[in-house]
Amino acid sequence: MRNFTSVHDIGDLKSALAKAKQVKENPFADQELGKNKTLLMIFFNSSLRTRLSTQKAALNLGMNVIVLDINQGAWKLETEKGVIMDGDKPEHILEAIPVMGSYCDVIGVRSFAQFENKASDYNEVILNQFIQYSGKPVFSMEAATRHPLQSFADLITIEEYKKTEKPKVVLTWAPHPRALPQAVPNSFAEWMNAAGYEFVITHPKGYELDDEFVGKAVVEYDKEKAYKGADFIYAKNWAAYQDPNYGKILSTDRAWTVDTEKMALTNNAYFMHCLPVRRNMIVSDEVIDSPQSIVIPEAANRVVSAQVVLKEILLGL
Amino acid sequence: MRNFTSVHDIGDLKSALAKAKQVKENPFADQELGKNKTLLMIFFNSSLRTRLSTQKAALNLGMNVIVLDINQGAWKLETEKGVIMDGDKPEHILEAIPVMGSYCDVIGVRSFAQFENKASDYNEVILNQFIQYSGKPVFSMEAATRHPLQSFADLITIEEYKKTEKPKVVLTWAPHPRALPQAVPNSFAEWMNAAGYEFVITHPKGYELDDEFVGKAVVEYDKEKAYKGADFIYAKNWAAYQDPNYGKILSTDRAWTVDTEKMALTNNAYFMHCLPVRRNMIVSDEVIDSPQSIVIPEAANRVVSAQVVLKEILLGL
Amino acid sequence: MRNFTSVHDIGDLKSALAKAKQVKENPFADQELGKNKTLLMIFFNSSLRTRLSTQKAALNLGMNVIVLDINQGAWKLETEKGVIMDGDKPEHILEAIPVMGSYCDVIGVRSFAQFENKASDYNEVILNQFIQYSGKPVFSMEAATRHPLQSFADLITIEEYKKTEKPKVVLTWAPHPRALPQAVPNSFAEWMNAAGYEFVITHPKGYELDDEFVGKAVVEYDKEKAYKGADFIYAKNWAAYQDPNYGKILSTDRAWTVDTEKMALTNNAYFMHCLPVRRNMIVSDEVIDSPQSIVIPEAANRVVSAQVVLKEILLGL
Known part of the structure; x- marks a missing residue:
């Protein structure tokens, strides 16, 4: 699997459920798989269950975990191209995302619908930018239109x-x-x-x-x-x-x-x-x-x- | 030991002091004990020493550590039963605590006296709810009436x-x-x-x-x-x-x-x-x-x- | 190396560049070196690249990492000697720094120039206090006058x-x-x-x-x-x-x-x-x-x- 954003990425459900059963019965069986692999969890929105359960899953797999909480007020990312960045957004997503990708092996992103622009929400602009620019596998920790985990x-x-x-x-x-x-x-x-x-x-x-x-x-x-x-x-x-x-x-x-x-x-x-x-x-x-x-x-x-x-x-x- | 909230949980003090001496002389001797065990540290109040020292102790024991800072303003937990939850508290402690318990093996809780209700403070309402509902061992990282660590x-x-x-x-x-x-x-x-x-x-x-x-x-x-x-x-x-x-x-x-x-x-x-x-x-x-x-x-x-x-x-x- | 605050600490540049090449070719070769060693990263200012890349470097070396974000508004450190601390600063740097040093093996500090006092900025007051009082090796994660990493x-x-x-x-x-x-x-x-x-x-x-x-x-x-x-x-x-x-x-x-x-x-x-x-x-x-x-x-x-x-x-x- 490269990215995980919806049911379409998981393949055959019977097989996925069989894998779930294996993981549940023996959660520490695959620690060699995650050794020296780093998960970067990026939160644009707050989270309790997703934050803790995803971190636990990664630790079960022997991964390293780095958590980045993006306070939307404090650290705004410019997403428009061609803008003169003289306002309140200090960094463009075109730099921020590949840089984050260069420091990890897998990226989880949480980014909710903002109810400001339906097309932007339903086009999953933020999640898709991570997929396009990070150079690393990306999975949704709840995006604008789906919460597949x-x-x-x-x-x-x-x-x-x-x-x-x-x-x-x-x-x-x-x-x-x-x-x-x-x-x-x-x-x-x-x-x-x-x-x-x-x-x-x-x-x-x-x-x-x-x-x-x-x-x-x-x-x-x-x-x-x-x-x-x-x-x-x-x-x-x-x-x-x-x-x-x-x-x-x-x-x-x-x-x-x-x-x-x-x-x-x-x-x-x-x-x-x-x-x-x-x-x-x-x-x-x-x-x-x-x-x-x-x-x-x-x-x-x-x-x-x-x-x-x-x-x-x-x-x- | 199941929970640690006061001197009454530590047993014989001579024996506890002997254990302390062992731990201090050889801090990395028990790393097999903590392997694949996850400590969840939950902070309702800010912390410097407790945050760092408890994390260090868990790492010395080979544990995984997940830290959860609960900004009291941002994430209020309802604690009353029978309430119609149409206000500013999005989650009830009856769900939040067992869920947190399901993602870890041991829970540390920091929750200070609030000086609003003496009985509530001295009954250690928050700490005791974690003990009652989490399903996991709980220790105090400073509670309303005691700071046993x-x-x-x-x-x-x-x-x-x-x-x-x-x-x-x-x-x-x-x-x-x-x-x-x-x-x-x-x-x-x-x-x-x-x-x-x-x-x-x-x-x-x-x-x-x-x-x-x-x-x-x-x-x-x-x-x-x-x-x-x-x-x-x-x-x-x-x-x-x-x-x-x-x-x-x-x-x-x-x-x-x-x-x-x-x-x-x-x-x-x-x-x-x-x-x-x-x-x-x-x-x-x-x-x-x-x-x-x-x-x-x-x-x-x-x-x-x-x-x-x-x-x-x-x-x- | 004891502390790293400028080019003067890295020694011969040819040799440093050769070490960089080794590290880049084989990032996980030195994990025994970091085993049971804890890096404490202290942020007085926000950070994206430094936060993630330094954490990744430490994990590559097998170290444990503890991150401490010091919200300057919430947790002010008194730095003057002889003050009667009856104001908004609850802790003196004379206690805070050696305590932090006692919970880790290596300390990274990020602390920007504040543009309030040129002499204080250019004397690197905060970074130098960590060097002086922590008892542990200290490296700059960007200080007032240099960003050597x-x-x-x-x-x-x-x-x-x-x-x-x-x-x-x-x-x-x-x-x-x-x-x-x-x-x-x-x-x-x-x-x-x-x-x-x-x-x-x-x-x-x-x-x-x-x-x-x-x-x-x-x-x-x-x-x-x-x-x-x-x-x-x-x-x-x-x-x-x-x-x-x-x-x-x-x-x-x-x-x-x-x-x-x-x-x-x-x-x-x-x-x-x-x-x-x-x-x-x-x-x-x-x-x-x-x-x-x-x-x-x-x-x-x-x-x-x-x-x-x-x-x-x-x-x-």
Whole structure:
């Protein structure tokens, strides 16, 4: 594997899941692979799970890790060509990225959608500049439109907990006080489609995701109907994608909060969320504290997905 | 050892001191013990000595180290149950802590008293939540009421410098422009009581510490009397503990500054302080620059105390 | 080598360059040397290249690395003796430095000129206090008056690209919107003088550097004359050094920007800059994007210079 930015980079999912199982059973088996290889983790946005789990995965593989937190206020990168750089941006991405590439073997980048320019967000300008200019393999630690390490961990978790070959998986929008990117639902949809599960997306009108990610999923506006018979309820908030509301909050309706009443409609479904999660907005205390909540093992699998991806990148060096 | 939050966790002090001696003589002898074990250091408050010395101790033991600085302003954790999380706190401690636990083998936590709620401070709410929810061994890198890695280093230092079996050790309050927690004096008192030294505490009226920590110490309001015959003078500022003045500054009287006049009353005592120290407030330049000042070897012993504690935790995994 | 603060510490340049070649050809050959040795990198100022390249060099040598970012606002060190520390500075450098020294084997320090007091800047007060009080070898990661790891990397790069034994190297001032220290040009001049190249410095009147650094260089105010026949053009902005203008911007004249017209006067010169560089202020897009620009290999050589210096320090322990 050269770069990892979406499900399309991981190859056959059965094989990827088999690799995940191996890594989980024997996390320290590949330390020779990472010896004298340096991972540079670059954060344009803050991070808890991704920061810790990716670092742990790299250490499991025997790699060295260097973490670079880019405070966007303090260190602005110019991205336009031809500009006279007499303002507040001291360095151009054309120099910064190849230099960073020259100090490491693998680069992880976290860079969220900024909701200022939909085309720029959905073209993944920052991530792609790293791929183009760094000279090194690049993987996404959550980019503007996808969060593939999360989705891969989600898939691993569903495979561990599922009771039927093709479970019914429901992605439900849920309310949140702030405008959040679509990276997690986009990416989750992409991986669920690739996994071939029975996959349903439910959300209020106006929250339709990009067709590219929705794919063959059933979009069901009647949430009760969506929940019926579900094996997994995957909750997430996102801001509107469709024009002219890109990046806007259209609803904070707590009827969409995942609660025991709606969970009662399911096939004793497991509850999943990528975290951090706002209790009693996204999900009620009762549901997240119930035995059906698997958010902690789901988060723990972030080490596994990151380690598979890093291992494949190391094998491709 | 499972957790380390106070002198009660270290077991027999003679044995602990023998282990400290071993660690100091041969700091790299136990690197197999830490191999593929990851220490997660979580800082809710800033730190110089604890940050560096604990990291060094873990590296000496062959561990991997991940450091997480939690900027309290940027990343607030909800701690109340049942709250509708529609405000400024994006994550609940009920998720954050087990997730952090899933990415490491041992957790160190620094979390100071906040002087907003005495009961919450003295119940060590944050430290105890890590113990309860992380699923991993937890040690204090200074908590609300104790700083046991400091106190253990203090004990090691006194043992190295003492000239009699049971030296006279005097903990003296000293002035400071800001309100400081009682963690260091509480903890020091607890360890001195356990060590069985002749132990005296001196401070202005109103600065009485919690009886639980004072224990069998002699409290002497007459500082000159307290200094008389001392083998070690341990200076520290703290804000008032007793109601209704909890967290308040009652005095900045520089008559309490440790100076050559008062040191002349002692048995040529050594001067100790946990650092950082405000010169000419806590202690005069003359005293801290004198050969009797052992603040630097005392700080250096922070690596030793941390390494003994980490080693015992690793042995208990 | 004990400390590394200038070209005077590196010894014979031929020998240093031979060591650089060895390190570059076989970066992992000396890992036993760094085993159980800890580098403490202390940043008083922000850093991208120095932070990453020095860390990479230390990891290549098998060292442990601890990074300490000193936010000048949050953690102020008192440096005056005899002060009553009742203000905003909680720790004196007399304690902080030996304590930091006790937790590591080698110390790197970054501390820029502050343009508040020329004598204090040019006496390298902070760097020298680390040398005096830490008890450990200290190297400069850019100090007030020199940036020797950069200059050494510059020398390595020139040696790799030069086509004649003694190339003509031209250091040219170029415009910039902010007042920058003289550390890079001072240090570059010092190393070029030591290398024995044909060395010319060109800048507008008023930008004369300290004679100590200019040495035997030719100072040529006519920039076109300076460029003529040059093999290397090394651009850099700096604020005025001479009194009464120390630290002031005297010109932002873009006639000094390195452009294709002036480059046409050279002997097909290579373009160099320490980065970060402001495009179309310091250098035109055409020049920095041309094949003659060697700023990326120059930056990559920062790992090499740091690794040679660290290796020599480790050999001297």
